[in-house]
Amino acid sequence: MSAVFGRLDRYIVLAIFGLSAVVGLGLVALYSFINFITEVDSGSRSLGVTQIFTMTLLLMPSGLYVLMPLVAMLGTLLGVGQLAAQSELTAMRAAGYSNLRIGRAALIAGLLLGVLAVVLGESLAPAGQQAAERVKSVARGGIAAGVSSKPVWLRDGNNIFLIRRLLAEDHFADAEIFRFDDALTLRSVLSVEDADYSQGVWLLNRVTETAFGGDHTRVDKHETLEWTSGLKPEVLRFYVLESESVSASGLMRLIEYLEANGLDASDQRLELWRKLIAPITVTAMVLFAVPFVFGPTRGGGAGQRLLLGVLVGVGFHLLNEVSANLGALYGWSAPVSAGTPTAVLMVLALIRLATAR
Template sequence: MVMFKRVDRLVAMAVLTAVGLTWCTLVALDAFRIFVAELNDVGQGQYTLAKAATYVLLTIPRRFYEMFGYAALIGGLLGLGGLANSGELTALRAAGLSKLRICASVALGLGLLTLGTAVLGETLGPWGERKAQALSLAAKSKDVALAKGGSLWARDGETVISARRGRTQAGSAEVDLDGVRVFEFDKEGRLLSLSVAGTAVHVRNDWTLRDVRRTDFGPDSASSTQQTEAGWKSGLDPRLLALSIIQPQYMTLGDLGRNIYYLDRNNQDASSYRGAYWTRLFYPINVLVLAFCAVPFAFGTLRSGGLSKRLFVGIVLALGFYFLQRAIVSFGAVYNLHPAFANAIPPLILVLAARFYFRRNA
C-alpha cells in the first residue's frame, strides 16, 4: 500500500507540474490574443488601454476554466513523457504496474484539480465575465449600462429602458428582453408614461412589447391600459444589447436552470440554454475521461519521441475529441436527441476504445 501511495505521488506530481505549466501557457496566449483584438476598440467612447487590460484580466478565470481540458491532456502527456525520458516510467512498468494502474494515478492527480476548476467555472468565471462585459459596455457606449445583479439600463432619446434580463436568439445577434420597463419623459424631464411588459422582442427591425400594461400620466391624473401585444418604436440597437448579455456557455448552472425554467414555462425555445447546461455538467467527466483514456494510446510514442512529438499527439487528440463532441452534440440537436444523451456519447466512445486497448495491451 505504501508503494502504491508513493507511485501515485510520483506520477501525480510529474503530471500536475506539466499540466500547470501548460495551463498557464495556454491561458496567457489566449489572453494576449484577446488583448490584441481589444486594442482595435481603444479610443471608442471612453475605452482606454488600461480598461482593455482590465477587461482581459477579468476574463482570466473564465479562460482558465475553458482551457483546463486541453491543458490536462497535453500536460498529462508531457508529464508521462518526462517520466519516460528519465527511465522512471520504464521502472514502474518493470515493477509490475500496468498501464491502467499508471493512468489511474494520472486521473487521481487530476481529479482534485478538476474539482477546483469546476468550482472556478461556477464562481469567479461567470462573475469576472459579467464585470468584464459591464466595464466594456459602459466605456464603449454612454447609452447602455449594466446595473448590479446583471439588470440592463439603456437610453433612447427621451426614453429610458430597464430590463431584468436578456437572451440572445440562436444564430443571431438579436435579443429578447424580460421584465421590461419603458419610461418616457418630456424635454423638461417630466414622466409622461410607464410601460411594464413581460418581454420585448425584436423582429424585422421593430420592437414588440408583450403582456404590456401602459400608464399615461397627465397633469392631474393617470390612466392605465392593458394589451397582449403592442408595438414599440425605438432605435435601440439589439446588436449593442447583445454585447451586454452573458452567453449561455458562460453562465452558472443555477442561471442556466432558471433560464430553462422560464423559457419552458412560457413555451419558448430553451435549446441553447439546455445544451449549455448539460455541456457544463459533463465538463468534469469529459476532462477526466479524455486524460485517462488518451494517455495510454501514446505510451509507445512517449518512449520514442521527444517534446515535439508529445505536443503533436496531445494537440491531435484534443482537437479530435473537440470535433467529435461538437459533431455529436450538433447531430443530437438536429435529430432532437436529449442533450444529456448527446453529451454522454463522446466520453462513452473513449471509454470503449480505452477498454479495448487495455484488454489487448494490459
C-alpha cells in the same frame, strides 16, 4: 490508505499536475494575449488600453475553463512522458506496477483536474465574464453588465413583458405588460414608465392601464402599482446573459422558469449538460493520453507528444461542437448531444489503457 494510494501514485499525480500547471499557464497567456490584441484591433474608441487589460485579466478564468480538456491532455502527455523518458515508468513496471495502476493514478489526477474545472465553471469563470462585461458596458454606454441594451421580451404566465430599457436586474423603465386571459384574449395593457423590485414584488411607477372589455375601452392612470410576478431579478439577469456566463445552478433556475412559462429552454439545457459533463471530459482526456506514452511516441520526445496532444484536443473540441450543432438541428436530447463525444473518448481511453504494452 497508503496501500490504496501509495507513494508512486502520488508521484505520478504530482508529475501530471506540475506539467499541467506549466501548460495551463502557457495556453492561458496565449489565449489572453490573443483576446487583448483582438480588442485593441477592434478600434473601439470607448475602451482604453487600461480597460482592455482589465477585461483580459478578468477573462483569464474563463479561458482556462475552456482550455481545461486540452490542458489536461497535454499535461498528462508531458508529465507521464517525462517519467517514461527518464526510464522511471520502466522501473515502475519492472517492479510490478501495471499499466492499469498507472492509469488509476492518472485517473485520480484527472478527477482532481475535473474538480478544478467545476470550480472554474461554477464561480470564477462566470464571475469574471460578468465583471468583464460590466467594464465593457459601462465604458461604452454607462449601462451596467447583466443589463440588456436591447428590448427584452419575456412571458410570465398569461402576461407578456416588453422591457425596452433594463437598467438593472431589479430596475427597468419604458415597459409594457400585455395581460391575456386563459383563452389568449388580450384584456389589458399596462404602460410602465419605471419599475423597481423590492421585498418580493415589483413596484410599478407612473402606469397607464388600457383595459379592453367587449365594445368599450377604459384608460386609467396609476401613480404606483404593486405587481406580484414570477419574473424575479435573478431570472432577468440570467436571461440577458450569455449561457456561457451563467453557472450550472443559475442555468437550472432559468430553465425552470422558461419551462414553467412554456418557453424554449433547449439552448440553456444543452449548455447546462455541457457544464455538468465538463469534469468527466477532463478526466477522459487524461486517461486517453496515458497509453500514448507506452507506445512509439515515447521515443519521439516532448515535441511529438505535444503535437499529438494538440491534434487530439483540437479534434475533440471540433467533434464536441459538431455534436452540439447536430443535436440542435435534429432535436437530440441535451445529454446525448453534450455527452456523446466524451462517452466515446472515455471508452476508447479505457480500451487503449487495457490493451497497452
